[in-house]
Amino acid sequence: MNIDMEYYKIFYYVAREGSFTKAGEELCVSQPAVSQSIKILEENLGTKLFVRVPKGVKLTPEGEALYSYIKRGYEYIRLGEEQFRKMLDLEHGEIRIGASDMTLQFYLLPYLERFHEKYPGIKVAVTNGPTPNTLSLLYDGKIDFGVVSEPFQAKAGIRFKRVRKIKDIFVAGSRFGHLKNKIMDYKDLKDFPIISLEQNTSTRKYVDEFLKDNQVILNPEFELATSDMIVKFAMRNLGIGCVVKDFAQEAIKSEKLFELQFSRSIPERSICIVYSRHNPISKAAGKLLEILSIQQER
DSSP, X not given: OOOOHHHHHHHHHHHHHTOHHHHHHHHTOOHHHHHHHHHHHHHHHTSOOEEEETTEEEEOHHHHHHHHHHHXXXXXXXXXXXXXXHHHTTXXXXXXXXXXHHHIIXXXXXXXXXXHHHOTTEEEEEEEOOHHHXXXXXXXXXXXXXXXXXXXXXXXXXXXXEEEEEOEEEEEOGGGGGGTTOEEOGGGGGGSOEEEEOTTSHHHHHHHHHHHHTTOOOOOSEEESOHHHHHHHHHTTSSEEEEEHHHHHHHHHTTSSEEOEESSOOOOEEEEEEEETTSOOOHXXXXXXXXXXXXXXX
């Protein structure tokens, strides 16, 4: 049985209003057109759906059975259309983002605050993890976009834009005060306990590659999951911490830590927005990318 869904729509309105005329007014069609559509539907189904009563029409038992299903289906469709409209109007929706502690704290968070003030109905889900995890989520289509730090290698189809410079430094507390203002060589670090991030992070990879280019390989005494913990360990004089400067800025300003000086600084790198040209971007996510001043390339 292949019946035009428009006939079921007309049937729904006639049953709901109890009148061919009122249904026609709701649908902006003539009463004869409504009557003809119901007649065609009844012929296709092989049964009467309505009987006339003094004030209009009422459903037959067969019509009642059909209406119980059509009503649920049609009202779900209307609900879906309403939710879809709200998504287009940015009243509802969801954005899925992948970001590390660093990229969230020192780049993304102020933009999320601004976005939430403007579009409070949009849910923002942030999956926290290092750059490799964020890229994996992007490949699988589980996030709309990611905010990662260099270096990273991405598959074909991934687009990125550098949005903020960051700098890696070594910091130490009072136990290592004799190193303050001393110009050091990176090979000197081998004589001290080192605190660093775990090996599965882009930050650790970047610093390790830089040191390797300078003929230095370090074996950290402490490998931690977050940069905040590195700062805390360094403040307790457990070693010399390798960290993005933003994390240690407050401790340096309050003189709880100091930045070690080297004859050559570790080159700056960038925080990047990454997205896939293969994955559809929701209107809400697209609007946030606009706020981030990211023009998507297709």
